Amino acid sequence: MIEETATVVDATDDYIWVEAKARSACSTCGSQSGCSTSSLSKLFGVRQQHIRLPNTLGSHAGEQVVIGVEDQVMVTASLAAYILPVVLMIASAIAADSAGLSDQQSAASALAGLLAGLLGAGFLTASYRMKRYFQPQLLRKADAFSLRPIEFQPFQGDQP
Known part of the structure; x- marks a missing residue:
């Protein structure tokens, strides 16, 4: 289970709306000062999501x-978003090449396969059933213990 702490921004008896900040991996990297990805992350800022x-x-x-999402849900979402478009792109390029099309036509076919894969992933994840599958679950209220940062000590060797 992948867990994230979120803030309740609005609540009724039936539903709550939570806000979770999307963080980039750059916020924990030690070489932020010389990294162009970190600069782009700072330029575009932190997105806030309401769920x-x-x-x-x-x-x-x-x-x-x-809030949390099952590990299997993340694997399924990753496969839909990354693997499906690439597989369709490669398959359409191979089909175009085996049909004897020119290089430009094979490239256009590969691009069409990539776009079809992206659209397919969008339709797959946008259906009502899949939206419920991908939706995070409310696990528990956060307390001071669950919000406490973990501090790691440097390795001291084999000595206790």
Whole structure:
């Protein structure tokens, strides 16, 4: 289970709207000062996402909650977003090449396969059933213990 702490921004008896900040991996990297990816991340800023979830814990606005997504859901989403378009691109390029088309036509066919894969991934993840599958779950209210940062000590060798 992949977990993230979110803030409840609005609440009713049935639903809550939580805000989770999308962080880039650059926020934890040690070489941020000389990295162009880090510069781009700072330029475009941090996106905030509002997600509606069933209010199963009786949460109120301003509270911190922990939301989570099953590992298998992340694998499925990754396959749909990354693998499907690439597989369709390669398959259409191979089909065009085996049909004896020119290089330009094979490239156009590969591009069409990539676009078809991207559209297919969008349709696959946009259906009502899949939206429910991909939706995070409200796990628990966050407390001071679950929000405490973990501090790692440097390795001291084999000595206790």
